[in-house]
Amino acid sequence: MSPNLNGIRSQQDRKMESDRSENRIIEHKAYARVGLLGNPSDVYYGRAISFSLGNFWASVCLEPSEDLTIVPHPTHDLVQFNSLPHLVNRLQNDGYYGGVRLLMAICKIFYSYCKENDINLHDGNFKLSYDTNIPRQTGLSGSSAIVCAALSCLLDFYKVRHLIKVEVRPNLILNAEKELGIVAGLQDRVAQVYGGLVYMDFSKKHMEGLGHGLYTPMNINLLPPLYLIYAENPSDSGKIHSTVRRRWLDGDKFIISSMEEVANIALEGLTALLEKDYTKLASLMNHNFDLRRQMFGNDALGALNIEMVEVARRVGAASKFTGSGGAVVVFCPDGPSQAKLLEDACEKVGFVFQPVKVMPSFLNEVDIETLSSKLKQTI
Numbered sequence: 001m002s003p004n005l006n007g008i009r010s011q012q013d014r015k016m017e018s019d020r021s022e023n024r025i026i027e028h029k030a031y032a033r034v035g036l037l038g039n040p041s042d043v044y045y046g047r048a049i050s051f052s053l054g055n056f057w058a059s060v061c062l063e064p065s066e067d068l069t070i071v072p073h074p075t076h077d078l079v080q081f082n083s084l085p086h087l088v089n090r091l092q093n094d095g096y097y098g099g100v101r102l103l104m105a106i107c108k109i110f111y112s113y114c115k116e117n118d119i120n121l122h123d124g125n126f127k128l129s130y131d132t133n134i135p136r137q138t139g140l141s142g143s144s145a146i147v148c149a150a151l152s153c154l155l156d157f158y159k160v161r162h163l164i165k166v167e168v169r170p171n172l173i174l175n176a177e178k179e180l181g182i183v184a185g186l187q188d189r190v191a192q193v194y195g196g197l198v199y200m201d202f203s204k205k206h207m208e209g210l211g212h213g214l215y216t217p218m219n220i221n222l223l224p225p226l227y228l229i230y231a232e233n234p235s236d237s238g239k240i241h242s243t244v245r246r247r248w249l250d251g252d253k254f255i256i257s258s259m260e261e262v263a264n265i266a267l268e269g270l271t272a273l274l275e276k277d278y279t280k281l282a283s284l285m286n287h288n289f290d291l292r293r294q295m296f297g298n299d300a301l302g303a304l305n306i307e308m309v310e311v312a313r314r315v316g317a318a319s320k321f322t323g324s325g326g327a328v329v330v331f332c333p334d335g336p337s338q339a340k341l342l343e344d345a346c347e348k349v350g351f352v353f354q355p356v357k358v359m360p361s362f363l364n365e366v367d368i369e370t371l372s373s374k375l376k377q378t379i
């Protein structure tokens with residue numbers, strides 16, 4: 001942009017600049033996440049420690065356009081098939097839904113939030129498309145990654161990033177999925193909005209008083225090397241959660257006390273990580289999964305998911321689900337030789353095994369400005 005002779009940008013210059021920025025294509029990524037400790041107590045006023053997983057991500061692209069268009073993904077939203085068996089096979093492997101409904105839902109939630117909070121939105125339209133390499137429905141939070149990346153695009157398109165606090169964004173992402181009847185919690189969305197490693201406290205006091213949990217970013221170097229095991233095994237997290245949720249709502253004492261125990265695992269894990277007490281970390285991870293198994297039962301968890309945990313335990317590693325099932329996070333206390341043993345064991349049974357890549361925090365300066373001052377200091 002060239003300044004005029006007085007060094008002051010003319011009105012016409014400014015208009016051209018704003019036209020250009022309004023017509024630019026906006027693209028955002030959101031990564032998969034690993035629930036390391038405490039999940040699924042996040043759904044029940046508990047606590048969690050989770051991190052953003054660099055191995056996989058979803059990306060959403062927003063392009064200004066005449067009409068508002070949500071673009072179906074060529075493979076994830078397939079509606080044209082070679083034959084009836086092809087259609088049936090596709091539904092059996094991947095379920096009925098793709099990402100289109102997620103994009104629509106976040107548009108609706110975003111719009112309603114802005115309206116309720118007197119945040120003005122310009123009247124430009126856009127075309128929203130997405131892609132993802134997050135293994136589908138594996139408890140790596142593929143659904144909220146799509147929603148999170150879309151929300152980031154909307155924040156920038158409407159230039160309202162500074163008006164919607166970081167702490168509130170996970171709620172918007174969760175509300176978009178609730179809108180679709182997906183039973184889910186906040187830990188995924190917090191890890192995806194903040195990036196890095198985050199300790200989260202969802203106690204009733206904070207949830208009801210503040211409208212969100214207390215989220216404390218932690219140094220990712222506190223983590224030991226971790227591994228991921230997953231299988232091609234679609235499982236709808238909404239379905240897995242529904243029975244336990246019903247029992248919790250009905251006041252089932254066993255579920256309520258077990259959930260409190262799971263929440264305490266994250267609290268104990270916070271100290272263990274700060275002290276780099278990895279023996280403790282291993283026992284907390286194992287205990288976390290054992291409690292999940294007692295609450296949900298083998299049938300709901302699924303034999304293949306349980307086998308992923310067991311294959312790690314057979315070589316002496318600690319393991320638990322990253323989310324509601326489909327993928328497992330593993331810690332090998334004996335180091336690389338143990339990891340190699342596990343890699344071989346996974347190969348034999350057809351599970352994918354990979355080292356975990358933790359993504360550092362990716363809040364930008366505008367995001368950090370929206371945080372409460374207490375949190376600003378910890379980043």
Ligand SMILES: Nc1ncnc2c1ncn2[C@@H]1O[C@H](COP(=O)(O)OP(=O)(O)O)[C@@H](O)[C@H]1O
Pocket residue numbers: 076095097098099101102132134135136137138139140141142143144182235236237238323
């Ligand atoms: N890879 C994907 N591509 C497109 N849509 C997806 C994908 N993964 C999940 N979804 C959408 O998210 C919904 C909920 O998925 P969920 O069971 O929560 O999986 P995840 O554990 O990966 O978050 C699915 O019914 C589908 O609409």
Ligand SMILES: O=C(O)[C@H]1O[C@H](OP(=O)(O)O)[C@H](O)[C@@H](O)[C@@H]1O
Pocket residue numbers: 035039040041042043138139140141142143183184185186187188237321322323324325
């Ligand atoms: O059961 C869990 O640990 C998590 O399940 C959901 O995540 P998903 O990736 O869809 O399996 C849920 O959204 C989380 O809040 C739970 O902690």
Ligand SMILES: [Mg+2]
Pocket residue numbers: 141142143144184237
């Ligand atoms: Mg999900």
